[in-house]
Amino acid sequence: MLKKIYYIALVVFFIQCTKKEDAQPNIDNGFVAPTNFPAVRYNLTENPYSNEKRELGRKLFYDARLSRDNTVSCGSCHQQVASFAHAGHRVSHGIDNKLGTRNSPALFNLAWQPLFFWDGGVGDLDLFHINPIQNPVEMDETIPTVIDKLKTDNNYLALFNKAFGTSEITAIRFNQALSTFLISIVSNQSKYDEYLAGKTTLTSTEQAGLDLFNQKCASCHSGILFTDFSFRNNGLSTTSDFGRFRVSVITTDSFKFKVPSLRNVEKSSPYMHDGRFNTLDEVLNHYSNSVVNTTTTLDTILQRNNTLGIPMTNDEKTKIISFLKTLTDNKFLNDSRFSEF
Amino acid sequence: MKKSHLFILSIAIVTFIASCKKESTPEGPGMVAMEFDNRAGSADLELNTTWYKNANNDSMNFSLFKYYVSNFIFTKEDGSTYVVPKESCYFLIDEADDVSQTVEFPDVPAGKYTSVTFTIGVDSLKSTAPQSERTGVLDVTTHADMYWVWNSGYIFVKTEGTFSQAAGADFMYHVGGFGGYSSPTQNNLKTVTLTFPGAPVSFGSNNHKHIHTFVDALKVVNGTTNISVPTTPVVMGGPNAPAIANNYKNMFVVDHIEAE
Numbered sequence: 001m002l003k004k005i006y007y008i009a010l011v012v013f014f015i016q017c018t019k020k021e022d023a024q025p026n027i028d029n030g031f032v033a034p035t036n037f038p039a040v041r042y043n044l045t046e047n048p049y050s051n052e053k054r055e056l057g058r059k060l061f062y063d064a065r066l067s068r069d070n071t072v073s074c075g076s077c078h079q080q081v082a083s084f085a086h087a088g089h090r091v092s093h094g095i096d097n098k099l100g101t102r103n104s105p106a107l108f109n110l111a112w113q114p115l116f117f118w119d120g121g122v123g124d125l126d127l128f129h130i131n132p133i134q135n136p137v138e139m140d141e142t143i144p145t146v147i148d149k150l151k152t153d154n155n156y157l158a159l160f161n162k163a164f165g166t167s168e169i170t171a172i173r174f175n176q177a178l179s180t181f182l183i184s185i186v187s188n189q190s191k192y193d194e195y196l197a198g199k200t201t202l203t204s205t206e207q208a209g210l211d212l213f214n215q216k217c218a219s220c221h222s223g224i225l226f227t228d229f230s231f232r233n234n235g236l237s238t239t240s241d242f243g244r245f246r247v248s249v250i251t252t253d254s255f256k257f258k259v260p261s262l263r264n265v266e267k268s269s270p271y272m273h274d275g276r277f278n279t280l281d282e283v284l285n286h287y288s289n290s291v292v293n294t295t296t297t298l299d300t301i302l303q304r305n306n307t308l309g310i311p312m313t314n315d316e317k318t319k320i321i322s323f324l325k326t327l328t329d330n331k332f333l334n335d336s337r338f339s340e341f
Numbered sequence: 342m343k344k345s346h347l348f349i350l351s352i353a354i355v356t357f358i359a360s361c362k363k364e365s366t367p368e369g370p371g372m373v374a375m376e377f378d379n380r381a382g383s384a385d386l387e388l389n390t391t392w393y394k395n396a397n398n399d400s401m402n403f404s405l406f407k408y409y410v411s412n413f414i415f416t417k418e419d420g421s422t423y424v425v426p427k428e429s430c431y432f433l434i435d436e437a438d439d440v441s442q443t444v445e446f447p448d449v450p451a452g453k454y455t456s457v458t459f460t461i462g463v464d465s466l467k468s469t470a471p472q473s474e475r476t477g478v479l480d481v482t483t484h485a486d487m488y489w490v491w492n493s494g495y496i497f498v499k500t501e502g503t504f505s506q507a508a509g510a511d512f513m514y515h516v517g518g519f520g521g522y523s524s525p526t527q528n529n530l531k532t533v534t535l536t537f538p539g540a541p542v543s544f545g546s547n548n549h550k551h552i553h554t555f556v557d558a559l560k561v562v563n564g565t566t567n568i569s570v571p572t573t574p575v576v577m578g579g580p581n582a583p584a585i586a587n588n589y590k591n592m593f594v595v596d597h598i599e600a601e
Binding site for chain 2: 114117120122124130131142144244246248249250
């Protein structure tokens with residue numbers, strides 16, 4: 001009898017363990033970083049994490065009242081189905097259908113990101129949100145007006161009260177709630193992650209793709225986050241957008257843009273800072289055939305052995321893309337904690 | 342005892358007590374006010390109404406002149422210093438706001454001082470501090486006109502106006518750049534030291550002082566690089582900003598110090 005009880009207890013214990021693992025990313029009991037991720041960069045001491053703040057932030061993220069005419073929300077250009085990029089949009093249209101100049105980036109694992117925007121112009125996530133809100137081609141609104149709008153909504157007064165202890169709505173609280181939601185969007189449950197955890201195996205094509213990826217792509221798209229967060233000129237034909245130079249005013253930064261993470265890259269088309277490529281085939285074809293050296297800042301990795309770009313056969317490209325698709329995290333793409341409704 | 346002896350003794354006692362008193366209560370810290378009196382060359386700066394000539398002989402009519410000064414340090418004649426506490430060392434001087442033009446340091450220890458050192462702009466530590474530590478003049482919400490959101494950082498010196506009666510002849514010089522977060526960006530922070538005329542000057546509880554500082558707005562465009570305003574009317578950060586910062590670092594001079 002006692003043996004039986006022990007046995008049942010053991011089984012229950014295991015089920016619970018499994019359940020806990022399935023619940024990753026663990027964002028319901030404080031912000032628990034995945035063990036194989038680097039140190040969190042977001043300042044959790046300044047803005048302690050809570051589910052209440054996350055919920056408030058989620059509501060704000062999907063609230064069009066953040067824009068001047070109440071038509072554009074953060075979620076308008078950052079769709080969960082597209083890993084919070086803007087599906088099918090080279091650049092996004094904001095208020096009054098005005099177009100921006102750069103591709104709306106995917107949003108996930110922001111707690112580990114040192115600098116925001118394609119040019120890294122913002123270094124504190126809390127000070128990021130003011131940008132799309134004030135930008136005349138995005139939401140064209142001011143923070144004080146947004147705060148005034150929110151103050152007229154009893155639901156928000158209650159949510160701020162739950163999140164911060166009083167119903168006072170301030171710019172700092174507004175920013176912190178949005179940041180809390182954004183850092184909660186963790187993507188670490190792709191097939192590749194399960195492969196790393198020994199829970200699944202890669203197909204032979206995917207495995208070959210991983211090996212090729214490590215040889216040809218991982219110098220920049222490095223580590224568990226699949227980016228080294230550096231700014232690089234990847235040999236695109238140049239436009240009037242000087243990239244990182246606009247922020248740093250250092251000549252050698254001209255035409256450099258942030259290396260994006262490749263997690264969920266299957267879902268975050270179109271690609272590049274200006275969204276010029278629609279498919280991963282086009283992206284790899286650029287690296288193999290179309291890298292141009294019209295500036296002095298082309299990355300040295302793309303001009304090895306007097307050859308421009310990264311040599312890849314069609315077969316190799318197929319395998320690399322097959323591997324890249326193992327970085328798609330369907331749990332994150334469908335996680336209701338990040339959804340509008 | 343002779344009367345004369347008694348007299349000498351009493352004088353000695355009085356002197357003794359007086360000297361004791363002096364030693365037991367040395368002069369305490371005093372108020373030092375510093376006025377930033379904005380000028381254009383040798384004339385007082387008048388916004389919107391008056392035309393001035395820069396070194397390049399361009400006409401300039403200023404509509405706005407604002408700048409951050411921070412991290413004040415007073416140096417004594419023996420080389421020791423008084424560092425103004427962090428929580429009260431950031432100021433935004435605005436030509437359109439008289440009150441902003443005099444800043445006060447209420448607790449400067451008594452002593453003989455020779456110079457004041459300060460930063461033009463907002464240092465990198467404060468520029469990257471959490472929003473909750475940026476109150477008052479550093480609140481990026483209420484002073485949004487002095488903050489670049491797309492390239493996070495304060496505008497250190499901002500001046501605008503016109504260089505001709507013709508329409509659209511506007512000049513705008515906005516300079517910021519604290520050096521960046523984790524990846525370097527342009528750094529236009531400047532630290533200046535102003536020597537006091539007639540130094541050393543006594544500060545302390547018995548010596549409240551008023552430092553009258555002249556700030557020459559024309560030195561935004563005059564200096565090592567004389568800017569042609571019609572040729573380069575707009576600088577908002579970017580490649581021309583360092584030249585302007587190198588010019589305006591010389592725009593401050595202590596004209597005189599008087600009793601407060």
